[in-house]
Amino acid sequence: xxxxxxxxxxxxxxxxxxxxxxxxxxxxxxxxxxxxxxxxxxxxxxxxxxxxxxxxxxxxxxxxxxxxxxxxxxxxxxxxxxxxxxxxxxxxxxxxxxxxxxxxxxxxxxxxxxxxxxxxxxxxxxxxxxxxxxxxxxxxxxxxxxxxxxxxxxxxxxxxxxxx
Amino acid sequence: xxxxxxxxxxxxxxxxxxxxxxxxxxxxxxxxxxxxxxxxxxxxxxxxxxxxxxxxxxxxxxxxxxxxxxxxxxxxxxxxxxxxxxxxxxxxxxxxxxxxxxxxxxxxxxxxxxxxxxxxxxxxxxxxxxxxxxxxxxxxxxxxxxxxxxxxxxxxxxxxxxxxxxxxxxxxxxxxxxxxxxxxxxxxxxxxxxxxxxxxxxxxxxxxxxxxxxxxxxxxxxxxxxxxxxxxxxxxxxxxxxxxxxxxxxxxxxxx
Numbered sequence: 285x286x287x288x289x290x291x292x293x294x295x296x297x298x299x300x301x302x303x304x305x306x307x308x309x310x311x312x313x314x315x316x317x318x319x320x321x322x323x324x325x326x327x328x329x330x331x332x333x334x335x336x337x338x339x340x341x342x343x344x345x346x347x348x349x350x351x352x353x354x355x356x357x358x359x360x361x362x363x364x365x366x367x368x369x370x371x372x373x374x375x376x377x378x379x380x381x382x383x384x385x386x387x388x389x390x391x392x393x394x395x396x397x398x399x400x401x402x403x404x405x406x407x408x409x410x411x412x413x414x415x416x417x418x419x420x421x422x423x424x425x426x427x428x429x430x431x432x433x434x435x436x437x438x439x440x441x442x443x444x445x446x447x448x
Numbered sequence: 449x450x451x452x453x454x455x456x457x458x459x460x461x462x463x464x465x466x467x468x469x470x471x472x473x474x475x476x477x478x479x480x481x482x483x484x485x486x487x488x489x490x491x492x493x494x495x496x497x498x499x500x501x502x503x504x505x506x507x508x509x510x511x512x513x514x515x516x517x518x519x520x521x522x523x524x525x526x527x528x529x530x531x532x533x534x535x536x537x538x539x540x541x542x543x544x545x546x547x548x549x550x551x552x553x554x555x556x557x558x559x560x561x562x563x564x565x566x567x568x569x570x571x572x573x574x575x576x577x578x579x580x581x582x583x584x585x586x587x588x589x590x591x592x593x594x595x596x597x598x599x600x601x602x603x604x605x606x607x608x609x610x611x612x613x614x615x616x617x618x619x620x621x622x623x624x625x626x627x628x629x630x631x632x633x634x635x636x637x638x639x640x641x642x643x644x645x646x647x648x649x650x651x652x653x654x655x656x657x658x659x660x661x662x663x664x665x666x667x668x669x670x671x672x673x674x675x676x677x678x679x680x681x682x683x684x685x686x687x688x689x690x691x692x693x694x695x696x697x698x699x700x701x702x703x704x
Contacts, residue, residue: 286537310559360555362537362544 292320292330294337347391352384458646458666459654461612465519465564466657466664468571468615469526470547471507474516508546512539519657523567523574523608528552528591532561554591558584565609568653572615573636575599575607597635602628609653612645615660617680619643619652641680645669 287296291313303321305313315321323333330338340346355376363369457463465472512521513534522531528551529543535555544553558581560566566577567588574594576585589596601610602621610621617639620632624642633640645655646668656665656677663677677683 310561360557362540362553364549365541365545 288314290314290316290320292316292324292333292336292338294330345392345395347388350384350387352380352387355380458668459649459651460519460664460666461652461654461657462517462519464657464664465522465524466659466662467525468505468659469551470505470524470529471659472518472522472524472529472543473507473509474518475509475511476516506546506548508543510539510542510546518564520562520564520609520654523563523569523588523592524551525569525571525592525594526551527571527593528554530563530567530588530591531555532563533557534561552591554587556584556587563608564653565606568608568611568613569594570613570615570618570636570638573597575601575611575613575632575636577607578605599632599635601632609651611640612652612656612658612663613638614658614663614681616682617641619645619656619677619680621650621652623650639680641676643673643676643680645673645677647673 285299287298289295290297290302292315295316297314297316302314302316303318305315305321305324307313313324315324323330330336331342333339337346341348463474510518512518512531513536515521521534522529524530529547531540531543531553533555540553540555547553556563560577560580566580568575569588569592572594574588574592574596576588576596576598578598578600580598585596585598588594599607601607602624604610604621612619613636615638618632618636618641620629620640620642622642622644624632629640629642643652644650645652646666647670649655649668655669656663658664658677658681661683663681663683665674665677669677
């Protein structure tokens with residue numbers, strides 16, 4: 285028994301599921317369900333079909349390059365059975381699985397988080413372009429020539445006037 | 449040299465694989481088939497041969513990809529064993545556990561999956577199907593430790609099924625021309641003879657299996673064919689010298 289990946293959507297195919305198509309050049313295509321099989325028959329490219337893993341990998345939606353992927357690959361040179369090695373491998377499988385899925389979740393998190401630098405730059409640009417909504421364009425000139433001038437209070441004159 | 453049948457079929461080369469280091473046998477045969485192969489081990493231990501060949505060879509009952517036709521699916525010599533991609537993980541593990549550590553077991557991803565039909569090899573040299581992948585050729589050279597030649601035998605690309613090869617000699621398809629025979633002899637550096645097995649069957653690789661000191665053929669093999677096999681693979685220990693000399697003359701034609 286071997287769990288294989290669907291050629292179209294890359295989900296795992298469990299025993300008793302799906303269809304296997306062998307082409308004339310002896311290449312084997314495995315499909316997890318008729319949805320994938322029918323899409324294949326329609327000659328759709330999985331890299332363009334949004335819900336497949338191939339699309340998500342090709343468009344950077346999902347994590348593609350990570351060392352934790354190297355553990356799960358098809359090996360063609362077996363090693364002699366050793367009980368301890370098998371035991372350790374089983375434990376390691378669980379751990380690696382946990383690590384890999386947390387890394388994938390992190391990847392998606394990072395992708396969805398707002399990008400602060402980008403937002404800052406766009407805001408600065410917006411201010412530069414649209415500052416006229418707040419201030420008149422001419423007033424810029426006056427503002428730049430603005431200086432501090434000492435102002436003498438005319439209070440005593442006014443008070444005298446009022447008193448009279 | 450032993451004659452036997454697997455499930456009443458004389459094509460012994462289909463259901464077993466014999467090398468100098470191990471022997472693979474298909475499951476589902478009668479215990480007689482299995483015991484023949486173990487007999488050869490004991491026979492050999494009692495006889496006086498060079499010590500290098502005195503190791504007991506393990507006999508492994510297996511299936512490849514769930515099938516019995518293991519002799520035609522796998523190719524191997526004392527250095528390694530190549531199995532097709534159809535081999536399941538469990539079978540691969542079983543082979544690895546049962547075979548000695550000196551034998552490298554490797555599964556090959558290759559369009560032509562009947563490796564026993566596509567590759568004929570002994571411990572030094574291998575003939576390969578002309579359409580084999582470049583990577584596969586490299587893997588053969590690496591795992592089996594042999595020099596690989598892409599050749600045809602009698603115009604037939606399935607070299608593994610059309611010849612039976614050991615370190616001491618080989619039998620090829622009966623329709624091989626003399627020039628082809630010479631060419632192949634020089635390539636392989638062993639004496640070759642064009643012959644048949646199992647009462648005129650041209651598919652020699654399927655009809656018999658051979659290593660340096662024993663050969664298994666189907667019980668349909670005639671006495672003439674058997675004598676040819678004996679002489680070319682140098683299986684009979686003691687021979688009256690005159691007969692040997694005569695045979696040697698005819699055999700030397702195939703050396704260059």
